[in-house]
Amino acid sequence: MPVPLPDSVWLSALALLGLALGSFLSVLVARVPLLLAEDAHPGHVRLLARLSWPPSHCPHCQQRLRLAELLPLLSWLRQRGRCRHCQQPIAWRYPLLEALMALLSVMLGSRYGLTATFAAALLCCATLLALAWIDAETFWLPDLLTLPLLWAGLLFASLASPWQLTASVWGAAAGYAGLAGLNAGYRAWRGQPGLGGGDAKLLAALGAWHGGLALPWLLTLAALGGLIWAVCTGPLRARRALAFGPFLAMAGIALWLWPLPLWLAWMEY
Ligand SMILES: [Zn+2]
Incomplete structure (x- = not known):
């Protein structure tokens, strides 16, 4: 435009x-x-x-x-x-x-x-930045921010097109189920939670905004970011917990700045 x-x-x-x-x-x-x-x-x-x-x-x-x-x-x-x-x-x-x-x-x-997409992207990225900040400082991704972000993503997709809403709903469900399932598995194996519950809600919100097909990209980007950070700053060696939320949030922002092609993500911005 x-x-x-x-x-x-x-x-x-x-x-x-x-x-x-x-x-x-x-x-x-x-x-x-x-x-x-x-x-x-x-x-x-x-x-x-x-x-x-x-x-x-x-x-x-x-x-x-x-x-x-x-x-x-x-x-x-x-x-x-x-x-x-x-x-x-x-x-x-x-x-x-x-x-x-x-x-x-x-x-x-x-x-x-x-455009309306700009307004939506700006709002989504601002919320993601706030969540990244709060999680890095407090290891907490408050429902106060993750849940409205999830609903806003579904709403935005519903205004775009029926197939985009489908991609969004599946993205939210798969994002939540993926990380919550991983967490439950880890808890059964090690007897302690591996990820916070907020991470699953944040990935659900990102799935709602970017669609289910973007989830593998989001997770790969976030994991790579987390790994590079851990190697550079040394929490792996110190066995300190690392907040995963900031890396998920950065991956979500990256997909707004460099969106996946339509044929791949089924989401049109
Ligand atoms: Zn003062």
């Missing part, structure tokens, strides 16, 4: 949209684990309440942030990564998330143009 704006204006608008979304994500990844620590099944009303209150503040000195300090990325750069009031360092995850989301917004916008 042709975009009736000069390239530079279009790309800047995409980057700004990504920065704004990234700014929201950094609030999400900071507050969801705190909320879950208080209440394991808080529900979406409490989540929304927790996201909007208290207003953004410095976690060290509790000083409420002014409008100029809420500007994504720019305020962090201008303040050289420190709180203006107490000079304590501001966690690097905020500017990194914002920059990553801006990059994703530009890449997805360049691929899909100003």
